[in-house]
Amino acid sequence: MSCAQTxxxxxxxxxxxxxxxxxxxxxxxxxxxxxxxxxxxxxxxxAILALSIGFFLANALAVAKASRNPWLRKPAEGFIFxxxxxxxxxxxxxxxxxxxxxxRAGIEIFGITIATSWLTKAWAGAxxxxxxxxxxxxxxxxxGALMSVPKGDIEAADAYGLTGWxxxxxxxxxxxxxxxxPAYTNEAIFLFHATALVYFSGFPAFQQRGDSLYYASxxxxxxxxPFVAYPIVAGYFILFTLLLISLFAMVNRRLxxxxxxARKRLKYRPQLIR
Amino acid sequence: xxxxxxxxxxxxxxxxxxxxxxxxxxxxxYASFGTVLLLLxxxxxxxxxxxxxxxxxxxxxxxxxxxxxxxxTSMVRGVPDVIFFLFVPIALDQGFEWLRHQALCDGDAPxxxxxxxxxxxxxxxxxxxxxxxxxxxxxxxxxVIAFSVVFGAFAANVLYGAMQxxxxxxxxxxxxxxxxxxxxxxxxxxPQMWSYAIPGLSNLWMILLKATPLLFLLGVEDIVYWAxxxxxxxxxxxxxxxxxxxxxxxxxILVFYLLMTWVSERLIARVTRRLSSxxxxxxxxxxxxxxx
Numbered sequence: 001m002s003c004a005q006t007x008x009x010x011x012x013x014x015x016x017x018x019x020x021x022x023x024x025x026x027x028x029x030x031x032x033x034x035x036x037x038x039x040x041x042x043x044x045x046x047a048i049l050a051l052s053i054g055f056f057l058a059n060a061l062a063v064a065k066a067s068r069n070p071w072l073r074k075p076a077e078g079f080i081f082x083x084x085x086x087x088x089x090x091x092x093x094x095x096x097x098x099x100x101x102x103x104r105a106g107i108e109i110f111g112i113t114i115a116t117s118w119l120t121k122a123w124a125g126a127x128x129x130x131x132x133x134x135x136x137x138x139x140x141x142x143x144g145a146l147m148s149v150p151k152g153d154i155e156a157a158d159a160y161g162l163t164g165w166x167x168x169x170x171x172x173x174x175x176x177x178x179x180x181x182p183a184y185t186n187e188a189i190f191l192f193h194a195t196a197l198v199y200f201s202g203f204p205a206f207q208q209r210g211d212s213l214y215y216a217s218x219x220x221x222x223x224x225x226p227f228v229a230y231p232i233v234a235g236y237f238i239l240f241t242l243l244l245i246s247l248f249a250m251v252n253r254r255l256x257x258x259x260x261x262a263r264k265r266l267k268y269r270p271q272l273i274r
Numbered sequence: 275x276x277x278x279x280x281x282x283x284x285x286x287x288x289x290x291x292x293x294x295x296x297x298x299x300x301x302x303x304y305a306s307f308g309t310v311l312l313l314l315x316x317x318x319x320x321x322x323x324x325x326x327x328x329x330x331x332x333x334x335x336x337x338x339x340x341x342x343x344x345x346x347t348s349m350v351r352g353v354p355d356v357i358f359f360l361f362v363p364i365a366l367d368q369g370f371e372w373l374r375h376q377a378l379c380d381g382d383a384p385x386x387x388x389x390x391x392x393x394x395x396x397x398x399x400x401x402x403x404x405x406x407x408x409x410x411x412x413x414x415x416x417x418v419i420a421f422s423v424v425f426g427a428f429a430a431n432v433l434y435g436a437m438q439x440x441x442x443x444x445x446x447x448x449x450x451x452x453x454x455x456x457x458x459x460x461x462x463x464x465p466q467m468w469s470y471a472i473p474g475l476s477n478l479w480m481i482l483l484k485a486t487p488l489l490f491l492l493g494v495e496d497i498v499y500w501a502x503x504x505x506x507x508x509x510x511x512x513x514x515x516x517x518x519x520x521x522x523x524x525x526x527i528l529v530f531y532l533l534m535t536w537v538s539e540r541l542i543a544r545v546t547r548r549l550s551s552x553x554x555x556x557x558x559x560x561x562x563x564x565x566x
Contacts, residue, residue: 197356213354
């Protein structure tokens with residue numbers, strides 16, 4: 001079987017197109033590269049959706065945590081503590097067990113039956129957990145940045161007569177983003193890497209449609225050889241991590257464009273703050 | 275366990291629950307919390323050691339050593355830790371068995387035959403005649419190594435940054451006093467770097483804490499394993515039949531981790547305070563003013 005044939009059979013295997021059966025023996029390098037790459041679709045799906053939904057929720061949550069009203073602040077603090085204080089792995093298990101307990105037939109609200117079975121599938125259930133998790137971590141980062149917005153900026157906004165939403169949108173929020181961005185880049189990388197956990201944590205891989213690590217461990221189990229499949233998946237992750245960093249660096253340049261020295265390439269220094 | 279628990283079918287309500295929660299398997303479940311704590315207790319110092327060596331290597335004047343250090347410190351940036359947790363134990367295991375195969379087995383049958391990894395019986399690790407606890411301990415040992423390697427790389431990152439953060443003038447002063455490079459490192463650099471390293475290291479501790487449930491993936495019988503085992507629905511064939519209770523077991527584990535986090539945060543706040551005293555940093559200055 002030629003490599004082109006393998007690619008056309010397995011390139012979209014993880015989302016259910018192409019050859020139904022996974023290769024069982026005589027694994028070629030091409031098969032491993034193709035299938036593991038195919039699994040990467042799920043990693044990207046989880047990472048992109050979780051980050052883009054979580055970003056908005058995290059902004060709201062950060063503002064809620066900074067609020068003076070205890071009815072807003074306390075729940076926000078509790079939510080952040082809950083999701084930052086417990087392992088993501090346990091959150092996946094817990095969410096899966098909780099979602100499985102929902103009635104199979106669906107829940108009836110106002111005479112309309114709402115189906116629940118889709119929630120136990122990884123694409124929905126794991127995504128919800130990842131969104132909530134990244135919301136909590138990012139909210140903490142944004143909150144920290146919000147607290148370090150320079151006092152002078154706010155006084156200047158007051159002097160210009162900006163109030164409320166206008167002040168937040170034009171002065172506070174851009175500075176908050178600018179300050180939070182390096183740490184947020186780090187969080188995005190962590191989240192992208194955390195997507196590799198999904199199919200090892202209770203959520204079943206329906207019809208062997210898993211993510212890249214799922215296929216890598218499939219190959220490693222079948223061949224008793226960890227020295228091929230795992231380096232391949234590691235290589236894919238390094239590639240996309242570099243891509244992620246360069247994307248975030250572009251945003252960072254835009255956020256800092258008014259500052260002197262912003263033209264310089266910003267060096268990414270991992271903060272290991274999560 | 276207790277005499278009144280001899281026939282669980284006769285028990286009801288609270289007495290049943292008490293007997294259920296003290297059954298032999300539950301004792302193993304509670305003991306597995308000890309496994310987690312043991313892993314933390316062994317891994318944290320090991321990772322710190324690996325990290326220190328990695329950071330020193332990245333600062334080395336020897337080109338080869340510096341590159342080795344740089345590769346080690348940067349490997350965890352691009353690759354998810356769970357890949358290392360899956361890779362390192364099996365790679366180490368095969369590495370050890372291969373070495374023993376070379377030393378102990380006669381005949382030169384290749385180790386890899388098709389899709390199999392075959393070593394002779396004498397080279398197996400642990401030997402197939404070994405007691406079950408030896409197998410478990412060996413599994414835990416491989417897990418500890420895997421955790422130490424990964425978190426050592428994280429720690430190397432933090433410590434390297436901390437070493438760079440020690441003011442240059444401090445080191446130059448030490449040199450001016452005629453200290454050798456080794457003395458500068460031991461007497462000035464290392465004692466001073468901790469206060470810069472503490473925020474990173476405490477973060478690392480939190481990440482390590484939250485990575486411990488991944489022991490489950492390494493085949494160690496840890497809390498996740500027992501929660502799934504005990505919580506699953508039990509038919510009347512078991513002495514304590516019950517429906518699917520995994521949710522409650524995982525809630526218990528969640529509370530355990532939240533508690534650990536909460537305690538750690540308290541302790542870290544104390545250590546930070548301790549280490550910043552006498553330092554020429556803002557935190558140290560605040561402490562000095564507070565005392566005066």
